Amino acid sequence: MIAPRVSASTSRLPLAARVGAVAWPSFFAAGVATMVFFAVVDPDRLATITWPTLNVSRGVGYTLGFFMFWVCTLASSLFTSLLLKPRGDVPVDDENA
Amino acid sequence: MNERIPLQLVDGDEGTLYARQPKVYPREIKGRFQRLRNAAVLWLLGMFYVFPWLNWDGRQMVLFDLPHRKFYILGLTFWPQDFFFMAWLLIMAGLSLFFFTALAGRLWCGYACPQTVWTEAFLWIERKIEGDRNQRMRLDKAPWGAKKFARKGLKQLAWIAFALWTGFTFVGFFTPIRELAGEVAHFDLGGWEMFWIAFYGFATYGNAGFLREQVCKYMCPYARFQGAMFDRDTLIISYDEPRGEDRGHRKRGTPSVLDWADKDGERPALGDCIDCQACVQVCPTGIDIRNGLQVGCIACAACIDACDAIMDKMAYPRGLIRYTTEHAMEGKPSRVLRVRTLIYATVLLLLAGAFAWSIGHRSMLLAEVLRDRNALWRAGPAGSVENSYTLKLVNKSDQPMTLTLSLDGDTPLVLVGRQRLDIAGGEVASVPVTLRAPAGSVHGRQRVTLQLNSTDPNASQPVADVTTAFFAPSDSP
Ligand code: SF4
Ligand code: SF4
Numbered sequence: 001m002i003a004p005r006v007s008a009s010t011s012r013l014p015l016a017a018r019v020g021a022v023a024w025p026s027f028f029a030a031g032v033a034t035m036v037f038f039a040v041v042d043p044d045r046l047a048t049i050t051w052p053t054l055n056v057s058r059g060v061g062y063t064l065g066f067f068m069f070w071v072c073t074l075a076s077s078l079f080t081s082l083l084l085k086p087r088g089d090v091p092v093d094d095e096n097a
Numbered sequence: 098m099n100e101r102i103p104l105q106l107v108d109g110d111e112g113t114l115y116a117r118q119p120k121v122y123p124r125e126i127k128g129r130f131q132r133l134r135n136a137a138v139l140w141l142l143g144m145f146y147v148f149p150w151l152n153w154d155g156r157q158m159v160l161f162d163l164p165h166r167k168f169y170i171l172g173l174t175f176w177p178q179d180f181f182f183m184a185w186l187l188i189m190a191g192l193s194l195f196f197f198t199a200l201a202g203r204l205w206c207g208y209a210c211p212q213t214v215w216t217e218a219f220l221w222i223e224r225k226i227e228g229d230r231n232q233r234m235r236l237d238k239a240p241w242g243a244k245k246f247a248r249k250g251l252k253q254l255a256w257i258a259f260a261l262w263t264g265f266t267f268v269g270f271f272t273p274i275r276e277l278a279g280e281v282a283h284f285d286l287g288g289w290e291m292f293w294i295a296f297y298g299f300a301t302y303g304n305a306g307f308l309r310e311q312v313c314k315y316m317c318p319y320a321r322f323q324g325a326m327f328d329r330d331t332l333i334i335s336y337d338e339p340r341g342e343d344r345g346h347r348k349r350g351t352p353s354v355l356d357w358a359d360k361d362g363e364r365p366a367l368g369d370c371i372d373c374q375a376c377v378q379v380c381p382t383g384i385d386i387r388n389g390l391q392v393g394c395i396a397c398a399a400c401i402d403a404c405d406a407i408m409d410k411m412a413y414p415r416g417l418i419r420y421t422t423e424h425a426m427e428g429k430p431s432r433v434l435r436v437r438t439l440i441y442a443t444v445l446l447l448l449a450g451a452f453a454w455s456i457g458h459r460s461m462l463l464a465e466v467l468r469d470r471n472a473l474w475r476a477g478p479a480g481s482v483e484n485s486y487t488l489k490l491v492n493k494s495d496q497p498m499t500l501t502l503s504l505d506g507d508t509p510l511v512l513v514g515r516q517r518l519d520i521a522g523g524e525v526a527s528v529p530v531t532l533r534a535p536a537g538s539v540h541g542r543q544r545v546t547l548q549l550n551s552t553d554p555n556a557s558q559p560v561a562d563v564t565t566a567f568f569a570p571s572d573s574p
Contacts, residue, residue, distance in 0.1 A: 016308055017315030024316045039180035042166060058164050059272070059289035 128402025419438030
């Protein structure tokens with residue numbers, strides 16, 4: 001049986017802090033991306049060149065756009081947090097230095 | 098080779114992996130900084146909840162009308178093409194944060210950050226329903242019974258109602274709030290509106306009701322990089338350690354150490370801190386300021402008020418905890434005017450000036466010319482060559498515009514058709530334009546500039562020009 005060793009030494013942060021560290025920066029980045037993107041692109045026109053048969057109003061367009069960005073940034077933040085997890089086989093040299 | 102690899106999830110176990118955070122029960126206090134903070138909270142929340150209901154020229158005063166892609170701010174109208182101004186404004190906001198931080202530390206955190214402001218509001222509700230600090234702690238410890246259930250339930254109800262109202266107001270900045278209110282009243286809210294009301298409401302509820310100081314401690318980027326803006330002349334909240342230590346309880350009427358300063362003889366063993374913990378109990382982030390400046394301190398000055406009240410009771414001079422600077426604490430003078438603040442202030446002023454100027458001078462007309470795609474050129478009457486275009490004009494103002502269209506410079510080309518254009522306020526117009534070259538006058542590609550002039554000679558009306566290309570066969574017959 002393979003049991004990955006994950007050391008807990010640097011992950012002693014409250015749950016809220018860990019969730020927040022992934023959710024909040026990604027939310028912020030998605031917000032900025034949405035603003036810049038929709039300042040240039042009108043969701044109405046975007047709808048006509050993508051799925052013209054669906055009736056997507058601007059409000060829905062912005063909302064979908066925002067969540068699309070958020071899913072991307074959230075995935076990236078999650079990925080980063082996974083990679084930053086301390087590993088049992090790599091010694092963590094003096095964290096407090 | 099199709100064996101399954103058994104994997105174990107190691108961090109589901111809260112007890113061992115996550116440090117439990119003790120719940121903070123901030124005690125309420127009175128004092129000058131608390132009054133200032135209350136004023137700030139009222140002012141900011143007032144702006145948030147009232148602004149969308151105010152009208153200006155018969156239109157919502159502040160409306161980021163996303164469904165129509167137009168922003169209205171105090172009589173000014175912004176189009177998506179004006180996004181640049183928004184970005185500029187955000188840069189200015191960021192720079193002001195730098196400036197005020199260098200000057201007075203985390204003023205933003207203690208008085209203006211939405212996290213602080215809404216937490217105060219949620220705390221106020223909590224206090225009204227569950228009572229003061231001791232009552233709240235007792236209630237939390239008490240076993241679940243009818244009374245606890247009623248109190249907690251009532252608080253949740255009040256919180257949720259307030260959060261939903263907040264969400265509603267938030268959406269009211271992006272879609273006309275009066276219409277939105279009508280939709281709510283008739284239960285026919287659009288999907289995305291309903292969603293964002295719930296989303297923003299939930300975020301407010303979670304952040305201000307539950308996460309509170311954890312947001313400041315763990316999620317706020319500003320708290321992490323504030324150090325870069327601080328220097329030894331920045332206002333900070335600090336405990337006067339030489340004066341306060343050694344801390345300890347004492348009999349009433351013991352004089353302050355400050356009274357010994359000019360006397361000969363030994364300093365009393367006890368400093369002025371009576372170790373009453375008042376400063377710790379009022380702290381919304383649950384830290385002890387006596388341990389020195391900490392990242393967790395949002396500079397709300399609650400501990401100053403608390404300690405001042407104790408000092409008054411002991412008949413000691415106030416200011417054991419106070420606003421000060423590192424230089425002042427070392428007995429050196431503090432300077433407000435210094436390279437850092439001067440640079441921030443100058444850049445800020447320049448940006449603000451340029452912003453105001455360009456808002457005042459921004460063109461109210463947006464013009465763009467598109468060539469017709471079907472053919473490069475076509476034959477016109479009497480051997481002439483014609484090209485056709487579509488002129489897209491956006492009147493960004495609220496007034497109708499009358500423009501005349503002409504050709505710029507020396508060119509054999511002539512404009513065919515309408516040359517006087519009327520565009521209503523806020524209209525996006527598509528005007529077909531045809532240019533004609535008399536027989537044999539133009540060969541190949543030629544640049545042309547279309548000019549739009551105002552008919553009103555003394556108005557500062559916009560004049561726009563757009564450049565495009567005119568094509569004619571290269572070898573004329
Ligand atoms: S230490 Fe004082 S100023 Fe800092 S957050 Fe706590 S009460 Fe506010
Ligand atoms: S409130 Fe003042 S006297 Fe009381 S513990 Fe804090 S620093 Fe000491």
